[in-house]
Each structure stands twice: as C-alpha cells, then as structure tokens.
Amino acid sequence: MNLYQYAFRDKFLEKSALCEKKKKNRIKSSKEFIIWAEDKLNELHEWLKKYNFEDEETEIEFFKEIKPCLFSKLIFQKEVLRIETRAPCGTKLSLRFFEEELKQTAKNLKIDPEFYNYVRSHSNARDHVYFTRKIKKDILEIDCFHLCFDPKISTYYDHKMAIILAHDLLVNYIENRIRKIKMKCKRKKKNYSESVGIQSKLHWTRNKTELIELVYAMHFSKVINNGNSDLKEIAKAVGLLFNIEITDNLYRTFTDIKNRKNQGSKFIQSLADNFQKKITEENSL
Structure with missing residues (x-):
C-alpha cells in the first residue's frame, strides 16, 4: 500500500492548523499558507499523474475525502485573505461588513443541487461515478472552465466537494468573527457604564x-x-x-x-x- 497520500495529508493539515492558531496577524498568516499550499499541491498533482490506485475503494477515499479536504483549506484561506483585507476598522462598521459577507457567502455557493444533496445526505451510491478517474464524465454536466482539467489529477467532482467544505469553513469563520465583535461591543458598553457607576434605561434611537x-x-x-x-x-x-x-x-x-x-x-x-x-x-x- 502506498502511504504517500496519508503522510502528505497529515503534514498539510498540520500546517493548516498552525495557520489557524495565528489569529493576531491573520492576513500575514493566510498569505504565507497560500504560497506554501499552492506549491505543495503542485507536488501532489505530479504524484497523481504517475500513480495508479490499487483499488477503487482507495481511489474514492482519496478523491472524496483526502484531496477535497486539502484543497478546501486553500480555498478557505484565500477567502479569509480577501475578507480580512477588505474589512473596515471600527466595531460597528466591521460588524455590518461581516454580517453582509455572511449573507453573500450563503448566496454564492453555486453547486448543482443534486450533488449538494448527495454530499449532505452522506450518500455513497454514486461514489464510483463522482470520485474515480476512470469514469468518463458527461460533458453536458461539466462547467466550461473544468473542461481543461487534467483527468489524471482530478475527477471534477472532488473540486466541487472542496468548495462545499471550504464554504462550511468560511461560514463558521465569519460567524465567529461576528460573535467576537458583538462580545467586544457588549464589553465596551458595560465598561463605559461601570466607569461612571450609573445605568440608564433610556436609549437613543436616532443616529x-x-x-x-x-x-x-x-x-x-x-x-x-x-x-x-x-x-x-x-x-x-x-x-x-x-x-x-x-x-x-x-x-x-x-x-x-x-x-x-x-x-x-x-x-x-x-x-x-x-x-x-x-x-x-x-x-x-
């Protein structure tokens, strides 16, 4: 059994976890990870061009679980970099910004409903179609920009799987950012009231x-x-x-x-x- 893919996965996910821990300078850590990850994934592609899986079960595992998981981290970090470089200063402005990003993220997941439902329902009946390289894909179902994909390194659906996983990571990230900003607003308001020792029941309702x-x-x-x-x-x-x-x-x-x-x-x-x-x-x- 070739163990390359498992060693590669473990090293890649370890690097991703280290990036997640660097929360103080998110933009810098995301940029560093993106540059590193793209280079490493090119190595994986070179390996895939030469490697034949010993059985269908191992191939499905790779294209359904391993490869989408790795690529989802790259897609996610690119989205984090995009968002964080555009996020405004100030708690109220940033709160509105991230709430709008959350809405747009929910709208922008453009995956065909049939495949999306297949993934969400944890089905496996069509795994041999979606996650093996030997099955010829229907050209009518494939987006134009995927037609030039090398069939040796992708099943096309593994990329769709990565997008779904990255979407979940991004939603969770934005929700956490919103939660932290709201907590910061509450602490600021509480400290302001406590600093003068009074709490009014009146609230200004204009701007x-x-x-x-x-x-x-x-x-x-x-x-x-x-x-x-x-x-x-x-x-x-x-x-x-x-x-x-x-x-x-x-x-x-x-x-x-x-x-x-x-x-x-x-x-x-x-x-x-x-x-x-x-x-x-x-x-x-």
Missing part, C-alpha cells in the same frame, strides 16, 4: 450624528455650567444617559456637519420645527 449635533448645540449655547463645561464631559454625560458612546467621534462628526452643502444643523432645526408645530396644534384646540 449618532444627530446626538452629537445636539451636544455641540448645548455646548455652544453655554446652557450647562454657565458655559464652563468641557465638550467631552457633556458628550460623556449625554452618552451615559442614552446608553451610547459618542466621545470618539466628536470632532470628526462636527467637521462633517460643517461641510454639509445645505443647512448644517438640520437635526436641531427639525426639533425646533416639531416643537413649534406642536405648540400651534395645542393652541388651535
């Missing part, structure tokens, strides 16, 4: 920019502490009252408000308009 506009209006109008209060102190107190942290975005948001093409203080103006409207309605009764 953060409008609340910052209100903070600046109070500060410039000098209605708090006769104008002797610090802007960040007001922002911190208001944020505490409404369970929202706004001190980090104060100056950048104010710059955006000043640069509005139309009326800058549109939220403050809307408050005044609504208040005046209510007074008019009450007086007309």
